[in-house]
Amino acid sequence: MNSITIKDFYKDILGESCPDINQFLNDNLHKDVGHFNIFDISEISKTCTSKTGMPYNRRTYYKISLINGKNKVEYADKTIEIEDCVVLFASPKIPYNYTHLCTDQSGHFCVFTIDFLPASKIGLEIDNLPVFSPQSDFVYQISTEQYQKFESVFLKMHDEINSDYAYKYDLLRNYLMELVHFGQKLKPIMPIANNITAASRTTTLFIELLERQFPIENISHLLQLKTPADFAGILGVHVNHLNRVLKDTTGKTTGEIIGSRIFQEAKMLLTQTQWNVSEIAFTLGFEEVAHFSNFFKKYGKQSPQHFREHILV
Known part of the structure; x- marks a missing residue:
């Protein structure tokens, strides 16, 4: 699999036609140490329109998304319609399409490469984590209380990535694993029969x-x-x-x-x-x-x- 740059990835999720794309990339590329970054969905949607169906061969990054809004997810032979709050764990091994069903979207997502969570740091290969395995349930419906729990970790990530702390990426890895462990305790959404x-x-x-x-x-x-x-x-x-x-x-x-x-x-x-x-x-x-x-x-x-x-x- 050919890797793409973090800049290519940003262009893929934000869209080439976004008027602020170049400035956005210039402001944020310095944050990709270890190929990790975090975004606020509502902030992005103010000026940019994300693609609704990114092809699998462009998705070489792992992604954890906390989403509040109506959406549809299609992966493997499954279709899931999302009404409110969900958390989504995406890996390069799970092809999927993601479609917005409304314009009112909020939440957060982070992207990172396999090198950001090497086995030496977490004790096993990332694809052996249940939420990132090819057999993963992938999308999880969560309550408002659970949403707030996930969001508290994302907010700490936002604060930390903008800090001057010398070891901030070690701390961000810990926050990332906290999201993973939260996710592994959840139950998946049942797919629609079609x-x-x-x-x-x-x-x-x-x-x-x-x-x-x-x-x-x-x-x-x-x-x-x-x-x-x-x-x-x-x-x-x-x-x-x-x-x-x-x-x-x-x-x-x-x-x-x-x-x-x-x-x-x-x-x-x-x-x-x-x-x-x-x-x-x-x-x-x-x-x-x-x-x-x-x-x-x-x-x-x-x-x-x-x-x-x-x-x-």
């Missing part, structure tokens, strides 16, 4: 995850998601459910779609690069050249080398 929409969205998210791995531009760029189980794990659905949805919506199985896309990329690499066959096989996730050759013959009815030699004649 099988047609859910199937369409699952298919779309699957295709997004598949396509964002391409094109492969150098031999150190290795394919990460290669099997149906890899995709099902990130989408938070059972592999059999994913296969059934894709079969219904596309007429092809998960494995057939993945294989076809890898074959397409293999042909491109064979015709447009000088990499040898073993290098191409490695970048596409094949541990043995023989496995890649058998795969290519299955889809192309000829060996990779034979394809290269004849296509370039």
